[in-house]
Amino acid sequence: MFSFHRIERAARQPLLALSLAAASLFAQAAPPSSATGAGTAAGPRLPALNARHVLVLEDGSGRVVLAKDADAVVPIASLTKLMTAMVVLDAKLDPLEKLTIERDDVDTLKHSASRLRVGAEMSRLDALKLALMASENRAAAALARTFPGGSAAFALAMQAKIRSLGLSRTTLADPTGLSPANLSTATEVAKITAAAARYPEIVRITSDKTTKVPISGRPRELHNTNRLVGAKGWDIQLSKTGYTEEAGRCLTMRMESRGRGFTVVMLDADGSAQRLRDALRIRQSLTNLPL
Template sequence: EISDKPIIFVKDGDSVMTDEQSDEPWSAASITKLLTALVLSDLSLDWDAPVQLTRADELGGARLRVAVGSRYRRIDLLHASLMGSANNATHALARTSGISLAQFVGRMNKKAEQLGMVNSRFVDPTGLDPQNISTAQDIALLIEAAHRETRIADIGLKTTYTLSSIARKPQNHTITTTNLLLRSGDPVGLGKTGFLYESRYNFTVVGDGATGRARTVVVMNCPTKASAYALAKKYIYQN
């Protein structure tokens, strides 16, 4: 049985620095959105095409605070998904991907398998379902793959982003990244937070190479958001 201690997995390049329960199955929560973004990247989508948010996309949790029926460019919704962890934006992206949601989830699992995420299985694109199960080791593979995808990596470097609705009178909406280390100027790149009552606070982040290293940090099962960031920060800087 998992203890109340955080799960920690830290890599420096290919070498493992810290490993505490990193093969323990755990709810990925919104870190799942990195895999969703990779699946979307594999599909030949028009990133400037408009996507309309519908009532079906309103699943609760973190959301892009705009009216149902609003239309945004697909790339804008990807920013909302990765930076703001918006569930409605993420669901809309999967729903309009040209394949059914069941097929989309199938692709998520196939992609995870291709990445070597052997102890992971996914059931929904947002990460809201606690049955999206992974391990810290697998999440390290996931964020490294996401970081190699230029579109995702670029979004991961933005602290704020303004989206404009597609309408006669466009509405502007600014989102701020949930990656607190990026916001406070620490030497990090792409990061993704996750929280469910079942998973507690999860956070994964890659170093920006400023320390001369390509560091990958995964912390899960942290009691508070602040403790997850503090733990990740410690390992980003640790020599």
């Protein structure tokens, strides 16, 4: 039993000031790192990154801009919820159908905090918003439980989705990402992110900074767990964060830099501040990337 497993707790902290911190970070010459890709004698230097597994792709060409141990199989925590959302949306269920949080939806593995009490009601669409934007584990569990045929049928549909995307190194044991058996690689998370980007609902939900959803008839404000969404200088078009002790701080997002689209995957950073610094360093590298 781990008392400090509170999924996405740090994501609710205020966004670190970007101006002076970013200037300081970018002024520093990056020391050598194990990352490979963008840096050449004539091009931008590779940033030193805290995350242990990183992949940056140019979306149009599929070119690898930066990679750091991108094929290691590791836990991916709540990045799993992108797959959960795709499986639910593939089933073309009524988005306005009311779902009720039940005791079976409560996290008994990590005992993560939740704003959804047992008995809380919301639409399926709002459950998707809670799962994707606020990374609500009970919402994700309810989406799987209310899948046609129940959780067992959802699990089969999840495995079919993994196969359809050609993910040979991805294993997903639950819809929330709480299980350390939810495994993938930075390379395959980039494929998951590309697939999720083909769903307008996922793009809209995960690129919003804030929204309001009615829970049991009362409006509740949600904030995106990726505090870079909506921040000055960032154009993020899809995003999902994740955290468990086993996975570390994780982030996958699609963003634009100088009119070009990029997919950025970072797995197993040491903390939310380190994850933010990594994102800043990657963005700076992309602005220096030759056209």
